[in-house]
Amino acid sequence: MSDKPLISARDLSVHYPLRGGRPFGPKPVVRAVEGVNVDIVKGSFFGLVGESGSGKTTFGRALLRAAPITRGEISYDDGEVAYDLPKLDEKELKDYRKRAQLIFQDPYAALSPRMTVRDIIAEPLEVMGITSSKEETDERVREIAAKCRLNLEHLRRFPHAFSGGQRQRISIARALVSRPQFVVADESVAALDVSIQADVLNLLKAIQLEMGLTFLFISHDLSVVAHVCDHVAVMYLGRLVETAPTRQLFASPKHPYTKALLSAIPSLDPDDRGKAQKLEGEIPSPTNPPPGCKFQTRCPFAIDICRKQEPKLESAASEHNVACHRWQELLQEEPAKTG
Amino acid sequence: MSRLIDVENLTLQFDTDEGRITAVDNVSFSLEAGEVMGLVGESGSGKSVTAKSLMKLNPRNAIYSDDTNVTLHLDDGPVDIMSLNTSTELKVVRGGAISMIFQEPMASFAPAISIGDQMVEQLQIHANMTASRAKEISIEMLDRVGISDASTRFKQFAFELSGGMRQRAMIAMALSTKPKLLIADEPTTALDVTIQAQVIDLMKDLVSEFGMGIIFITHDLGVIAQTADSMAVMYLGRLVEQGPVREVLRNPAHPYTRGLLKALPDLDDLETPLSPIPGDIPSPLERPPGCVFHTRCEEKLEGTRCSTEIPTFTQLDDVHRVACHLAAQAGEFK
Numbered sequence A: 001m002s003d004k005p006l007i008s009a010r011d012l013s014v015h016y017p018l019r020g021g022r023p024f025g026p027k028p029v030v031r032a033v034e035g036v037n038v039d040i041v042k043g044s045f046f047g048l049v050g051e052s053g054s055g056k057t058t059f060g061r062a063l064l065r066a067a068p069i070t071r072g073e074i075s076y077d078d079g080e081v082a083y084d085l086p087k088l089d090e091k092e093l094k095d096y097r098k099r100a101q102l103i104f105q106d107p108y109a110a111l112s113p114r115m116t117v118r119d120i121i122a123e124p125l126e127v128m129g130i131t132s133s134k135e136e137t138d139e140r141v142r143e144i145a146a147k148c149r150l151n152l153e154h155l156r157r158f159p160h161a162f163s164g165g166q167r168q169r170i171s172i173a174r175a176l177v178s179r180p181q182f183v184v185a186d187e188s189v190a191a192l193d194v195s196i197q198a199d200v201l202n203l204l205k206a207i208q209l210e211m212g213l214t215f216l217f218i219s220h221d222l223s224v225v226a227h228v229c230d231h232v233a234v235m236y237l238g239r240l241v242e243t244a245p246t247r248q249l250f251a252s253p254k255h256p257y258t259k260a261l262l263s264a265i266p267s268l269d270p271d272d273r274g275k276a277q278k279l280e281g282e283i284p285s286p287t288n289p290p291p292g293c294k295f296q297t298r299c300p301f302a303i304d305i306c307r308k309q310e311p312k313l314e315s316a317a318s319e320h321n322v323a324c325h326r327w328q329e330l331l332q333e334e335p336a337k338t339g
Numbered sequence B: 001m002s003r004l005i006d007v008e009n010l011t012l013q014f015d016t017d018e019g020r021i022t023a024v025d026n027v028s029f030s031l032e033a034g035e036v037m038g039l040v041g042e043s044g045s046g047k048s049v050t051a052k053s054l055m056k057l058n059p060r061n062a063i064y065s066d067d068t069n070v071t072l073h074l075d076d077g078p079v080d081i082m083s084l085n086t087s088t089e090l091k092v093v094r095g096g097a098i099s100m101i102f103q104e105p106m107a108s109f110a111p112a113i114s115i116g117d118q119m120v121e122q123l124q125i126h127a128n129m130t131a132s133r134a135k136e137i138s139i140e141m142l143d144r145v146g147i148s149d150a151s152t153r154f155k156q157f158a159f160e161l162s163g164g165m166r167q168r169a170m171i172a173m174a175l176s177t178k179p180k181l182l183i184a185d186e187p188t189t190a191l192d193v194t195i196q197a198q199v200i201d202l203m204k205d206l207v208s209e210f211g212m213g214i215i216f217i218t219h220d221l222g223v224i225a226q227t228a229d230s231m232a233v234m235y236l237g238r239l240v241e242q243g244p245v246r247e248v249l250r251n252p253a254h255p256y257t258r259g260l261l262k263a264l265p266d267l268d269d270l271e272t273p274l275s276p277i278p279g280d281i282p283s284p285l286e287r288p289p290g291c292v293f294h295t296r297c298e299e300k301l302e303g304t305r306c307s308t309e310i311p312t313f314t315q316l317d318d319v320h321r322v323a324c325h326l327a328a329q330a331g332e333f334k
Helices: A056-063 A090-099 A117-127 A134-147 A164-176 A194-211 A222-228 A246-251 A256-264 A304-308 A327-332 B047-053 B092-096 B115-127 B131-144 B163-175 B193-210 B221-227 B245-250 B255-263 B325-333
Strands: A005-017 A029-041 A045-049 A071-077 A082-084 A100-103 A182-186 A214-219 A231-236 A239-245 A314-317 A320-322 B003-016 B019-032 B036-040 B062-064 B069-074 B077-080 B098-101 B181-185 B213-218 B230-235 B238-244
Touching: A005 A056, A029 A056, A029 A214, A029 A231, A029 A239, A045 A056, A045 A222, A056 A100, A056 A182, A056 A214, A090 A100, A100 A164, A117 A134, A117 A164, A134 A164, A164 A194, A194 A214, A194 A222, A194 B255, A214 A222, A222 A246, A231 A246, A231 A256, A239 A246, A239 A256, A256 B193, B003 B047, B019 B047, B019 B213, B019 B238, B036 B047, B036 B221, B047 B181, B047 B213, B092 B098, B092 B115, B098 B163, B115 B131, B115 B163, B131 B163, B163 B193, B193 B221, B213 B221, B221 B245, B230 B245, B230 B255, B238 B245, B238 B255
Parallel strands: A045 A214, A045 A231, A100 A182, A182 A214, B036 B213, B036 B230, B098 B181, B181 B213
Antiparallel strands: A005 A029, A005 A071, A071 A082, A231 A239, A239 A320, A314 A320, B003 B019, B003 B062, B003 B069, B069 B077, B230 B238
């Protein structure tokens, strides 16, 4: 793994306009992603966690140029080509599509029931004109299918004949057949049973190492992220609140939101009942975010400054950044009052 | 505590175009009042079908075996659920003495009828209340489950509430008829962890307040560890292990239970690679002979009865039992 970022975003914002609002007044907007700075190192497995509504999917799509970029810069440099993503022309965008791919959440909805597995996997090659003959296409399909542990017999069948884990392996093969550099996996194991989930995670990890891919792994499940990712970013209401190397984040989380998320994971030990630090309330609507720190409405440590001024992401340790006014004070203070 | 429900030899098959498939095979368990039982298993293991058959909430092609016996013990005597047939007879177990919370609250509320009207309707049906009294009770229940400004929420529609709020409303609705038994089918799976923790807390409070029994269906062993008193592990329509939560989680006796626990990502141990249970759950059309789990079992003994003979339950102690030939063998040597 080199230290050069494959993708680096600066002040990235994605806003969606809403209908309504006062006539001639400003249109209301959903600030799905707001001022995000991130570097994804080439060859890394980068985790992005957050609750539903935190903007993690939108962020992933923006990096794929599949969401409108309102403001900010994203640069992409894989050594062969370097792109300024918000300003791609049509030809460059077509090329970028080959280099950046998405694995979807629901393997039941992502595969056409009317196509054989072979055709599903081959479609990107044909659409993007990567291969020139049927033989070449078949060769590429067989190669990637073998990597995803699908055999020739599987390729002739239709998706309905497969279980959830197998379908997810088909989706993975389809995403990887164009030999991308960058893959966004959006909740790719959320729909699977734990026993199968572990299998798909191991497969993703093995393929990543073998093909030298860079992954953005979006998930709401911290324990899954802890196991596969090298680096983790925590998102809340469109902002990054904490980023750190995985081990460091789990060993010493700094942001109260990260701490609460970790604490909310149900423990396997029945004697831990009632020990979890509980968060009150729910994530606010991104159309009407609270002033100051976006987490202040649910934070047990919020004080005046949190309600007025939005904290900036600052360095807490090497590679460990946190956006909280009080993270240093909170190091000493154990959670005094909890819900 | 008093006995709430007895399920004996529950066997349920479905007639389909592809043949007759067995969804639930000889499942027996019982539940005390005030007890929370976790029912665990992968998708396709038959846990939802089992729970729904307690309300006979199954499609028309469902066939119960003759020796299936489900008895609900109410204050005014036992009810033999299998003998109920018409919708009037079934009223007592469908929303009356038994209520159900579904996984996806958006799909279980009617979209074009307000939350309040739906709550009032079921109270009128099950509790013979006047509309105004039902409204009072409903608002009280909404307030009880932590929905602020309950009288406004009462008039709103399901789409106007957030996910956590909807699930709370669902719980309020299920509890307003004061059921004896609550079936919660993956009630927290669609929720975020922070909201999940809130809903779990709420359900625990309500159990101690109302003293009802809960069958909690989930595939999340962490949720079970935090909520249930006892648990039952299901695989391909069969119960494979049963016992108190502490006992089963600390000393899992069935290879499948062990596999489920090992497959879970552990936050305290990031070094060990994840170990999946090999293979997929077989289709119910091709149920393996012998122990249903032997096709994926890492501990099975080649050429033994694992692949030919259905294991019976071995009692590990008074309350913990497992259906596995290996455990039975180990017991014989003791």
